[in-house]
Amino acid sequence: MNSRLVPELVSCLKGGYTRSNLVNDLMAGVIVGIVALPLAIAFAIASGVKPEQGLFTAVIAGLIISVLSGSRVQIGGPTGAFIVVVASIVAQYGYGGLAMATIMAGALLVCMGLARMGGVIKFIPYPMTVGFTSGIALIIATTQIKDFLGLTIPHPSSEFLEKMGDYTGNIGSFNPSAILVGGVSLVIIVLWPRVTKRIPGSIVAILAGTALAQLFDLPVSTIGSQFGSVPSQLPMPALPEFDWHQLPKLISPAFTIAILAAIESLLSAVVADGMTGMRHRSNMELVAQGVANIASPLFGGIPATGAIARTATNIKNGGRSPISGIIHAITLLLILMCFGKWATLIPMATLAAVLLVVSYHMSEWRHFVKLLRAPRTDVLVMVTTFALTVFIDLTVAIEVGVVLSALLFMNRMASATEIRHLSREFNDEYDDIPGQLLRAGDIPEGVEVFEIRGPFFFGAATQFKDTIGLVETPPKVLILHLEHILSLDATAIHSLEELVQKARRDKTKLILSGVHARPLDKLHRTGLSARIGRKRIFTRLDKALAEARRLVEEDTKKRAMHDNHSATPWPPSGAALEAPSH
Numbered sequence: 253m254n255s256r257l258v259p260e261l262v263s264c265l266k267g268g269y270t271r272s273n274l275v276n277d278l279m280a281g282v283i284v285g286i287v288a289l290p291l292a293i294a295f296a297i298a299s300g301v302k303p304e305q306g307l308f309t310a311v312i313a314g315l316i317i318s319v320l321s322g323s324r325v326q327i328g329g330p331t332g333a334f335i336v337v338v339a340s341i342v343a344q345y346g347y348g349g350l351a352m353a354t355i356m357a358g359a360l361l362v363c364m365g366l367a368r369m370g371g372v373i374k375f376i377p378y379p380m381t382v383g384f385t386s387g388i389a390l391i392i393a394t395t396q397i398k399d400f401l402g403l404t405i406p407h408p409s410s411e412f413l414e415k416m417g418d419y420t421g422n423i424g425s426f427n428p429s430a431i432l433v434g435g436v437s438l439v440i441i442v443l444w445p446r447v448t449k450r451i452p453g454s455i456v457a458i459l460a461g462t463a464l465a466q467l468f469d470l471p472v473s474t475i476g477s478q479f480g481s482v483p484s485q486l487p488m489p490a491l492p493e494f495d496w497h498q499l500p501k502l503i504s505p506a507f508t509i510a511i512l513a514a515i516e517s518l519l520s521a522v523v524a525d526g527m528t529g530m531r532h533r534s535n536m537e538l539v540a541q542g543v544a545n546i547a548s549p550l551f552g553g554i555p556a557t558g559a560i561a562r563t564a565t566n567i568k569n570g571g572r573s574p575i576s577g578i579i580h581a582i583t584l585l586l587i588l589m590c591f592g593k594w595a596t597l598i599p600m601a602t603l604a605a606v607l608l609v610v611s612y613h614m615s616e617w618r619h620f621v622k623l624l625r626a627p628r629t630d631v632l633v634m635v636t637t638f639a640l641t642v643f644i645d646l647t648v649a650i651e652v653g654v655v656l657s658a659l660l661f662m663n664r665m666a667s668a669t670e671i672r673h674l675s676r677e678f679n680d681e682y683d684d685i686p687g688q689l690l691r692a693g694d695i696p697e698g699v700e701v702f703e704i705r706g707p708f709f710f711g712a713a714t715q716f717k718d719t720i721g722l723v724e725t726p727p728k729v730l731i732l733h734l735e736h737i738l739s740l741d742a743t744a745i746h747s748l749e750e751l752v753q754k755a756r757r758d759k760t761k762l763i764l765s766g767v768h769a770r771p772l773d774k775l776h777r778t779g780l781s782a783r784i785g786r787k788r789i790f791t792r793l794d795k796a797l798a799e800a801r802r803l804v805e806e807d808t809k810k811r812a813m814h815d816n817h818s819a820t821p822w823p824p825s826g827a828a829l830e831a832p833s834h
Contacts, residue, residue, distance in 0.1 A: 257365070257536050260324045261574040273573060280571030281579025284327055287452040287565050288314070288580060289587055291610070293475070293595065294603045295330040296554065298395060299338035301347060303475055303595060304482050304588075305552050306330050311486065311585045313544040313556030318577025320543055322370075322536030323521040325528060327562040327577050328544060332610050333516050334509070334555045336391050336646045341505050343410055351492035351549035353502040357509035361542030364514065370534025376515055377661075379626065379634035380653040382619050387641025387649065389615035396604040396611075400434040402427025402472065412642050429470040434601035437461040441609045449568075454606050461602030475603075476596030484592040486585070489550040508647040509545070509555050511654075517541050517558035527567045561613070629660045674701040674733065698728035698807075699800045701793075705736045726758030728807055729800040733793055735766030740774050748775075752783050761803050764789045765796035 288310050296306025310329035317328030341350045364370075391412065397419055398405060404425040405418050437457040444453030465472050475482065521532040537558070544556050566576055623634050633656055640649035674695075695701055732751070740748075755762040767775070767789055775781040781789060790796040 256533055257539060258533070259320045259536060259540070259574070260322060260533065261319055264324060264573045264575075269573065269575070274575065276570035277573055277576035278579055280566050280569040281576040282583050283450070283452075283569045284562050284566045284571070284576065284580040285583025285587070286455055288327070288329055288559075288562055288584060290452075290454045290458050290603070290606050291559075291562075292330055292584070293598070294606045294610070295332060295335060297475070297479075297600075297603060298332075298335045298392060298607055299330075299554060300342040301338070301350075301554055302479055304592070305554055307584060307588050307592075308486060308551045309548050309553035309556050311581050311588065312551045312553055313548045314584070315578060315581035316544040316547055317540050317556065317558065318574045318581065320536070320540035321558075321574055321577070322533030322538075322540060323524055323558070323563075324530055324532075324573050325524045325563060325567050325571050325576070326517070326521055326532075326537070326540075326558045326574075327566050327580055328517070328541070328556050328558050329562065330554055331516060331557055331559050332392055332607075332614050333385065333388055333512055333557070335395075336388050336641070337505065337508055337512065338554055339395075339410075340645060340647070341502075345498055345502065345505075348492050348494040349498050349502060349505075350554065352494045352499070353506040353509060354545050354549045354553075354555045356502060356506035357513065357555065358542045358545030358547075360506065360510040361513060361538050361545060363542075364510070365535045365538030365540075365542060368535050370518065370536075370538050376511075376654070377630070377633060377657045379623055379630040380637050380650075380657055381515065381519075382616055382623055383634040383637030383653065384641045384646060384649050386615050386617065386620050387638045388646065389611040390642055392607055392614070393611040396607045399473065399600040400430065400604040400608065402430025402434075402601060427472065429465075430472045430599070430601040433461050433465055433470060433472055433599045434605045436464060437599075437602040437605035438608065441605060452565075454609075457605060458598055458602055461599050461605075462597050465599045466597060470599075473600040474596060475598050475600065478600065480596075482592045482595045484589050486588075487552050489547075492549050492552075504647050504651070508650050511650055512646075513541050513545065513555060513557040514538055516560075520558035520560040520563050523560055524563050524567060527564065528572070629664070633657050633660065670705040672703045672705065674703050695797065696729075696801045696804045698804050699731065699797075700727040700729070701731040701733060701797075703733040703735070726760050729761045729763060729803050730755060731763045731765055731793075731796050731800055733765045733796075734768070734771060735793070737766075737771055738768055740771050745774065745778055745780060748780060749783075752780065761800075762788065763796050763800055765791070765793045767791060 289307075292306035292310040293303040294306075296303050296309070299306075314327065314329045317326060321328070338350060341353055345353075394412065394415060397403070398408065401423075402425075403419065403422050404427075405422050409415050409418055437460065440457040440460055441453040444451075444456050464470065465474070517537055518532075518534055521534070521537055525531055541557060548554065548556055562580075566580070571577070620634070620638075624631055626634075633653060636656060637649050637653040640646075640652055730751075732748075752762060754760075762784055764775075764784060772781070772789065775784075775789070788799065790799065
């Protein structure tokens with residue numbers, strides 16, 4: 253059911269939607285919309301775009317995600333995870349490049365959903381997710397130091413180490429008013445949940461910080477002083493201006509956006525499932541995210557995905573259907589239309605405080621520290637991904653993380669594959685030989701039996717060849733026991749083909765035993781079963797041994813007859829030799 257390409261909104265309305273459901277969704281949607289307001293503005297500014305572009309994204313992408321989502325309670329919009337990626341793309345290719353990369357990523361997400369890849373994304377290793385999430389959190393936090401302290405930096409750097417150098421070199425330019433506003437905002441955000449959780453602390457902090465700056469006429473930087481006016485309506489949809497020569501260069505950033513959106517949205521959906529007891533449709537969720545990311549740049553937006561914190565807020569406030577997500581988008585639109593112009597008064601130090609708290613919660617530092625005690629390979633993946641995210645680039649971090657995780661996984665699986673020489677082990681009285689072999693009695697002389705345990709794929713092919721090569725003298729019969737093999741890849745099939753060729757050269761009879769249905773079907777389709785001989789493929793080891801014994805006895809008889817024939821004198825003994833006639 254979770255692979256169906258049917259939006260949850262359709263299922264929800266078909267299942268019956270009551271007035272009570274509407275009231276709950278209405279309250280939850282309004283609250284989530286208010287929560288999303290400061291985050292949308294802060295994420296946009298931190299990403300290097302205008303504040304209204306975050307709001308456009310939250311409205312358009314948030315609406316589409318709720319309408320098409322495979323999760324009933326998913327809330328979509330701009331998230332902190334994209335800040336580093338978006339800022340990097342904007343700095344290198346401008347907003348036009350970002351818009352095109354986002355559209356490409358959206359198309360890729362739709363294709364992934366239609367190809368039923370929703371389940372595959374779940375196999376992204378947890379250490380890798382923690383690594384780049386913690387790295388993103390650190391970068392977000394460090395980028396907010398300038399606004400929080402009110403530093404004056406003439407030519408700020410974008411790289412992490414140079415940015416740290418900028419801060420230390422210009423620490424003397426701090427603004428006490430900015431520190432005051434930022435500090436008060438930070439304290440409110442941290443302590444406000446002790447007062448009430450119904451009203452988000454970030455909204456209270458923004459109202460308090462703005463009031464503090466305006467009432468006392470504090471010399472602090474605001475949204476208006478940095479970005480000018482904020483529009484009070486959505487723009488008309490239009491294709492973004494773009495240099496088509498940049499298209500090949502944007503493939504990698506688009507891939508990063510798509511993978512990050514898929515991971516973030518499905519992770520959010522899984523968290524929501526745990527909180528509600530529901531089950532999301534992962535493939536439909538990918539399609540929804542894809543359509544939203546195609547549409548968002550048409551309205552001047554940025555990449556969007558499922559937001560874990562806002563989704564959790566939606567659930568905690570009673571949201572149980574996609575209607576709450578739709579109301580959240582409408583709430584943001586109304587706020588934009590009615591109060592958008594007042595957003596220019598918000599101090600940058602207050603937004604910095606909001607993002608500092610977001611980065612702290614996003615860092616998952618407790619999980620990071622805990623994973624340091626995990627197996628070394630997992631630690632290697634996490635630390636490598638973290639370091640690349642912070643010091644190089646998130647795109648490189650994800651690509652290297654995926655490849656490194658795959659290589660380590662293959663190495664782990666190859667190590668788990670065991671090629672056992674049962675002939676030798678049985679003679680050494682091992683007690684874990686298959687029961688069929690014990691019942692069959694001693695292995696006939698001239699017969700060698702090998703067993704493969706664990707996954708038989710390309711990672712284990714070399715080990716298989718090396719172990720088979722331990723037999724110095726070619727046996728009369730070679731039995732390969734495959735009871736523990738449930739699938740064969742192309743490399744495993746090729747290894748078996750090479751074994752068939754070697755057996756023919758050595759005049760060894762090859763027998764397969766314990767072959768399951770799926771591997772047998774693959775042997776039939778590749779023609780390998782015909783080359784081996786279908787009468788020499790068995791499901792049980794004892795039958796394979798019986799056939800091996802028969803072949804050995806048959807070979808012994810043939811050799812005996814040949815030896816007897818070779819030993820007969822010519823002419824036969826006692827025969828008279830006739831003299832030739834003349």
